[in-house]
Amino acid sequence: MATHKLLLLPGDGIGPEVMAQVETVVSWFEKRGLAGFAIEKGLVGGCAYDAHKQAISEGDMKLAQDADAVLFGAVGGPKWADVPYQHRPEAGLLRLRKDLGLFANLRPAICYPALASASSLKPEVVEGLDILIVRELTGGVYFGEPKEIVTLEDGSKRGVDTQVYTTPEIDRICRVAFELARTRRNKVSSAEKHNVMKTGVLWKQTVTALHAKDYADVELEHVLADNCAMQLVRWPKQYDVIVTDNLFGDILSDVAAMLTGSLGMLPSASLGAEDAVTGKRKALYEPVHGSAPDIAGKGLANPIAMIGSFAMALRYSFGAIEAADRLEGAIADVLGSGTRTKDIAAPGTNAVSTSEMGAAIVKAL
Amino acid sequence: MATHKLLLLPGDGIGPEVMAQVETVVSWFEKRGLAGFAIEKGLVGGCAYDAHKQAISEGDMKLAQDADAVLFGAVGGPKWADVPYQHRPEAGLLRLRKDLGLFANLRPAICYPALASASSLKPEVVEGLDILIVRELTGGVYFGEPKEIVTLEDGSKRGVDTQVYTTPEIDRICRVAFELARTRRNKVSSAEKHNVMKTGVLWKQTVTALHAKDYADVELEHVLADNCAMQLVRWPKQYDVIVTDNLFGDILSDVAAMLTGSLGMLPSASLGAEDAVTGKRKALYEPVHGSAPDIAGKGLANPIAMIGSFAMALRYSFGAIEAADRLEGAIADVLGSGTRTKDIAAPGTNAVSTSEMGAAIVKAL
Numbered sequence: 059m060a061t062h063k064l065l066l067l068p069g070d071g072i073g074p075e076v077m078a079q080v081e082t083v084v085s086w087f088e089k090r091g092l093a094g095f096a097i098e099k100g101l102v103g104g105c106a107y108d109a110h111k112q113a114i115s116e117g118d119m120k121l122a123q124d125a126d127a128v129l130f131g132a133v134g135g136p137k138w139a140d141v142p143y144q145h146r147p148e149a150g151l152l153r154l155r156k157d158l159g160l161f162a163n164l165r166p167a168i169c170y171p172a173l174a175s176a177s178s179l180k181p182e183v184v185e186g187l188d189i190l191i192v193r194e195l196t197g198g199v200y201f202g203e204p205k206e207i208v209t210l211e212d213g214s215k216r217g218v219d220t221q222v223y224t225t226p227e228i229d230r231i232c233r234v235a236f237e238l239a240r241t242r243r244n245k246v247s248s249a250e251k252h253n254v255m256k257t258g259v260l261w262k263q264t265v266t267a268l269h270a271k272d273y274a275d276v277e278l279e280h281v282l283a284d285n286c287a288m289q290l291v292r293w294p295k296q297y298d299v300i301v302t303d304n305l306f307g308d309i310l311s312d313v314a315a316m317l318t319g320s321l322g323m324l325p326s327a328s329l330g331a332e333d334a335v336t337g338k339r340k341a342l343y344e345p346v347h348g349s350a351p352d353i354a355g356k357g358l359a360n361p362i363a364m365i366g367s368f369a370m371a372l373r374y375s376f377g378a379i380e381a382a383d384r385l386e387g388a389i390a391d392v393l394g395s396g397t398r399t400k401d402i403a404a405p406g407t408n409a410v411s412t413s414e415m416g417a418a419i420v421k422a423l
Numbered sequence: 424m425a426t427h428k429l430l431l432l433p434g435d436g437i438g439p440e441v442m443a444q445v446e447t448v449v450s451w452f453e454k455r456g457l458a459g460f461a462i463e464k465g466l467v468g469g470c471a472y473d474a475h476k477q478a479i480s481e482g483d484m485k486l487a488q489d490a491d492a493v494l495f496g497a498v499g500g501p502k503w504a505d506v507p508y509q510h511r512p513e514a515g516l517l518r519l520r521k522d523l524g525l526f527a528n529l530r531p532a533i534c535y536p537a538l539a540s541a542s543s544l545k546p547e548v549v550e551g552l553d554i555l556i557v558r559e560l561t562g563g564v565y566f567g568e569p570k571e572i573v574t575l576e577d578g579s580k581r582g583v584d585t586q587v588y589t590t591p592e593i594d595r596i597c598r599v600a601f602e603l604a605r606t607r608r609n610k611v612s613s614a615e616k617h618n619v620m621k622t623g624v625l626w627k628q629t630v631t632a633l634h635a636k637d638y639a640d641v642e643l644e645h646v647l648a649d650n651c652a653m654q655l656v657r658w659p660k661q662y663d664v665i666v667t668d669n670l671f672g673d674i675l676s677d678v679a680a681m682l683t684g685s686l687g688m689l690p691s692a693s694l695g696a697e698d699a700v701t702g703k704r705k706a707l708y709e710p711v712h713g714s715a716p717d718i719a720g721k722g723l724a725n726p727i728a729m730i731g732s733f734a735m736a737l738r739y740s741f742g743a744i745e746a747a748d749r750l751e752g753a754i755a756d757v758l759g760s761g762t763r764t765k766d767i768a769a770p771g772t773n774a775v776s777t778s779e780m781g782a783a784i785v786k787a788l
């Protein structure tokens with residue numbers, strides 16, 4: 059049995075609480091002899107800054123580079139509102155994404171039947187929803203230079219951010235989208251603003267050419283990003299896979315997540331390119347939700363997004379498809395039996411704590 | 424009675440149909456002697472390109488510069504998919520915004536009680552919704568330079584767009600938001616991505632300083648743009664005025680519009696700075712919806728967003744508050760009486776045509 063190198067970066071806020079539940083799940087798989095893990099732990103975000111004045115240390119970056127998969131909790135909180143910009147908690151996450159080359163961010167938005175009523179949308183609009191946002195994660199306005207604030211002669215200031223995309227960057231993320239669409243409902247919607255942005259023009263041209271060359275069997279549609287946000291609210295079931303850039307992906311995936319009414323439920327995977335020699339991809343798995351400092355330490359957090367992120371790690375990094383199916387099945391069973399953390403419990407009904415939810419999932423395995 | 428110079432730019436698709444209904448409304452006000460207009464007409468978008476190979480001619484730009492208000496329909500359609508980038512239909516609209524200095528785009532999202540059931544959201548989430556998005560319209564990634572596609576040595580291409588904001592630009596749009604909030608529920612939510620973008624950092628600093636200096640009586644909150652999109656779907660009634668940049672405003676206002684279930688209903692105003700001498704502002708009024716080429720020429724379009732845009736012109740450009748109230752009242756009455764165009768009619772119920780809706784509103788005046 060292969061031993062998988064797993065780095066846990068719980069981070070700030072509710073990160074450590076939800077990560078603790080993943081650890082009980084990992085132990086279960088280990089004890090049963092179903093998988094072997096060599097586990098390291100590190101710091102990222104505000105807690106890393108507190109420890110050594112950096113949002114992630116060189117040592118932990120090295121561990122991340124060596125890991126087969128990184129599990130990431132969440133970062134940030136009001137405590138670190140005033141740390142220098144380059145050391146803000148998010149800088150740790152952005153550095154992990156960039157330095158590990160995790161260009162493909164997969165964000166499924168699935169509406170669990172048992173939870174359709176938790177959505178602010180009408181049940182018929184979201185019931186059975188299963189879409190996948192494929193977000194470019196190492197380019198665009200997040201990383202382009204110049205990115206600066208300069209003081210002008212008259213004392214006013216000018217801020218600049220630069221959105222940059224090259225054809226190879228667009229090509230590789232769209233390939234991921236087409237490949238995944240083939241395993242699903244075979245449709246890709248490419249979202250950009252070609253009517254306003256040159257990167258949008260290049261994006262549209264590149265995805266069109268790639269489609270004609272290698273993926274003509276997949277249905278491709280182009281949608282303006284503003285219209286896509288609107289259509290996600292109007293009738294999200296029209297989509298299968300949505301592929302888009304870093305910034306639009308940030309917003310569209312949050313909209314898609316909220317449709318399901320269960321932000322505490324949604325996992326994500328960020329994948330690098332396949333290594334030409336080993337065939338391995340670097341990978342980081344994290345919940346879509348944030349660090350939720352307001353509820354941290356209270357046992358209120360829903361650990362399902364974090365546990366589901368581990369299920370994605372089993373599937374995409376460890377090739378443990380059966381184990382992934384089993385874990386996702388356990389989550390569905392627990393939900394089916396009515397077990398709810400506060401965020402997904404109907405008002406006035408009983409809710410379980412973070413660790414009770416974790417224990418229920420382990421029991422259902 | 425003052426004569427107001429009005430330029431009508433119906434544009435493409437359903438633009439001319441909905442503009443025709445505004446003309447009947449304008450005539451009504453003129454015949455009653457309630458307002459005097461000197462009306463010019465021009466071309467913008469694809470039809471302007473067809474006529475003289477430009478998305479708007481110099482002559483029509485001159486008319487727009489001279490007008491007290493421009494009424495704009497919609498531009499674009501598949502017919503012009505392949506015109507050179509600088510002449511695409513949207514270029515006409517972008518040039519109007521930029522050259523007239525229309526930095527403040529006001530997009531109300533109001534859920535008419537009679538239409539709450541048309542939304543994809545649960546009625547309790549949207550009933551009574553009344554929020555206002557104040558979008559910066561002449562800066563940001565829409566206009567920053569460099570904005571280009573270059574071919575690299577290896578034959579691949581690189582696209583670049585540049586987001587630029589200066590403190591005076593941020594200051595003036597936030598002032599508009601604070602002033603408007605004072606006439607409403609006194610709350611401003613400022614949306615940016617200061618955790619990723621330097622323009623977001625500058626935006627947050629600038630609005631914070633302005634608030635402390637001149638608007639401490641207004642409640643100010645900062646919200647990340649991705650979270651704002653999410654919150655708009657979760658519980659939009661938490662907002663009053665949302666102020667944001669050009670690109671985030673494009674997306675957030677589309678999400679907000681879709682919440683109301685009635686995209687064909689929503690008007691917008693784009694305003695310039697007050698002239699130091701005359702006290703006048705340049706202004707353009709347009710529906711939030713697009714040119715909808717699929718239904719153009721069929722009498723299916725809802726003219727209410729266009730007519731409502733004229734009501735905004737009466738209010739903001741002509742100081743004709745009573746006339747604006749009257750026109751908005753007529754729209755509400757017609758909706759209250761159950762008159763519906765197809766986009767807002769319940770499935771299986773009768774719908775009226777574009778011109779029937781226009782006539783009903785004129786009758787209700």
Ligand SMILES: CC(C)[C@H](C(=O)O)[C@@H](O)C(=O)O
Nearest residue numbers: 148151152308616618619649
């Ligand atoms: C925390 C932040 C930097 C991040 C982003 O903007 O990418 C978050 O919103 C996300 O979507 O993962």
Ligand SMILES: CC(C)[C@H](C(=O)O)[C@@H](O)C(=O)O
Nearest residue numbers: 251253254284513516517673
């Ligand atoms: C037509 C297009 C250029 C425009 C924009 O992106 O601003 C539109 O989407 C809008 O919101 O007015």
